[in-house]
Amino acid sequence: MSHEHPASIEIEGLVKEFKKGPRAVDGIDLRVDPGEIYGFLGPNGAGKSTTVLMLTTLLPPDEGTARVAGYEVRRDGARVRENIGAALQEAALDPFLTAREHMRLQTALHGLPKAERRKRGDSLIERVGLGDAADRKVGGYSGGMKRRLDLALALVHGPRILFLDEPTTGLDIQSRTALWEEVAHLARDEGVTVFLTTQYLEEADALANRVGIIDHGRIVAEGTPESLKAEIGEPSVEAVPSDPERRGDVARVLERFGSGDGECPHAIDQSIAVRLKGGDASLVDVVRALDREGIEVAHLQLHAPTLDDVFLAKTGRTLEGSGQSDAQAPAPADPREPAASGAATA
Numbered sequence: 374m375s376h377e378h379p380a381s382i383e384i385e386g387l388v389k390e391f392k393k394g395p396r397a398v399d400g401i402d403l404r405v406d407p408g409e410i411y412g413f414l415g416p417n418g419a420g421k422s423t424t425v426l427m428l429t430t431l432l433p434p435d436e437g438t439a440r441v442a443g444y445e446v447r448r449d450g451a452r453v454r455e456n457i458g459a460a461l462q463e464a465a466l467d468p469f470l471t472a473r474e475h476m477r478l479q480t481a482l483h484g485l486p487k488a489e490r491r492k493r494g495d496s497l498i499e500r501v502g503l504g505d506a507a508d509r510k511v512g513g514y515s516g517g518m519k520r521r522l523d524l525a526l527a528l529v530h531g532p533r534i535l536f537l538d539e540p541t542t543g544l545d546i547q548s549r550t551a552l553w554e555e556v557a558h559l560a561r562d563e564g565v566t567v568f569l570t571t572q573y574l575e576e577a578d579a580l581a582n583r584v585g586i587i588d589h590g591r592i593v594a595e596g597t598p599e600s601l602k603a604e605i606g607e608p609s610v611e612a613v614p615s616d617p618e619r620r621g622d623v624a625r626v627l628e629r630f631g632s633g634d635g636e637c638p639h640a641i642d643q644s645i646a647v648r649l650k651g652g653d654a655s656l657v658d659v660v661r662a663l664d665r666e667g668i669e670v671a672h673l674q675l676h677a678p679t680l681d682d683v684f685l686a687k688t689g690r691t692l693e694g695s696g697q698s699d700a701q702a703p704a705p706a707d708p709r710e711p712a713a714s715g716a717a718t719a
């Protein structure tokens with residue numbers, strides 16, 4: 374990789390060890406370029422928030438260096454804070470204030486000229502789709518509305534680098550998708566760098582240009598979602614014969630399409646599965662071959678590798694099963710593609 378431009382975020386050997394606690398961040402190196410969405414994916418307790426707290430100058434690192442917007446977090450904290458926006462997990466929203474009142478405070482806090490405060494606040498409220506609720510007290514907001522207000526507050530001073538700590542955890546599908554759209558829009562159309570933590574592999578997959586998978590304070594894998602999945606290998610095909618007696622025949626056919634890395638077709642319950650050496654393109658040939666042998670198939674499915682498979686390969690555990698995982702994130706249309714809908718509306 375050539376590094377002609379200064380990185381938005383550059384971390385080397387970052388460590389945080391809590392007293393009487395774990396080594397929450399255990400030697401992390403990473404680099405995020407301007408305009409990238411970096412997905413920091415890991416289960417509960419992996420060290421995501423601790424990393425974000427250090428990058429946003431709210432917690433001093435024990436070891437290592439972290440430069441954000443070109444400034445070292447320990448030496449130039451004030452400069453770092455000028456250049457970043459952050460929506461963190463312990464959102465400090467006041468239930469007794471309205472969205473507009475929150476914006477008024479935040480714009481004042483960031484020293485916007487008095488004449489601009491109202492306009493800036495209103496435009497951000499509109500932008501995150503809270504126009505109709507702008508004068509309602511935040512205490513009555515849904516989770517999704519609160520996270521969108523968090524985002525609007527983080528954008529008040531037009532930061533070039535945005536930190537979002539689990540921005541969609543606990544949100545329903547519509548709110549989650551709306552937030553994804555807004556984040557994608559910020560990066561794609563405004564060149565904002567986004568450092569986003571998540572426990573949802575679908576979120577990292579759909580939103581991030583690059584993903585770092587973190588576990589026990591260490592990065593266990595990093596790359597584009599595509600490259601990480603490609604590293605795991607080819608998709609596998611799973612077949613269930615209508616006649617259970619013919620599982621042996623199915624296995625023999627599938628064997629011909631197997632990746633040949635010593636992997637034989639293996640049986641799970643009623644089905645036979647094999648990793649396809651020819652990728653998903655060979656699925657058609659599998660179907661033809663089964664047909665030629667006169668094998669009737671009750672169920673045939675292609676399993677593409679997921680980021681969960683990557684996590685499993687690197688840690689021996691599944692991501693969704695570790696942590697106190699809740700509902701799965703949905704997998705809507707790729708928000709990185711230019712979409713018809715703009716701002717969040719849900």
Ligand SMILES: Nc1ncnc2c1ncn2[C@@H]1O[C@H](COP(=O)(O)OP(=O)(O)O)[C@@H](O)[C@H]1O
Pocket residue numbers: 391392393394395396397415416417418419420421422423424
């Ligand atoms: N203030 C703290 N004091 C002691 N331990 C902490 C503190 N904050 C976090 N930890 C521990 O550090 C680890 C990483 O936590 P955290 O960064 O919050 O993970 P994540 O955000 O990925 O869920 C966890 O084991 C957590 O219990």
Ligand SMILES: [Mg+2]
Pocket residue numbers: 421422423462538539
């Ligand atoms: Mg956290």
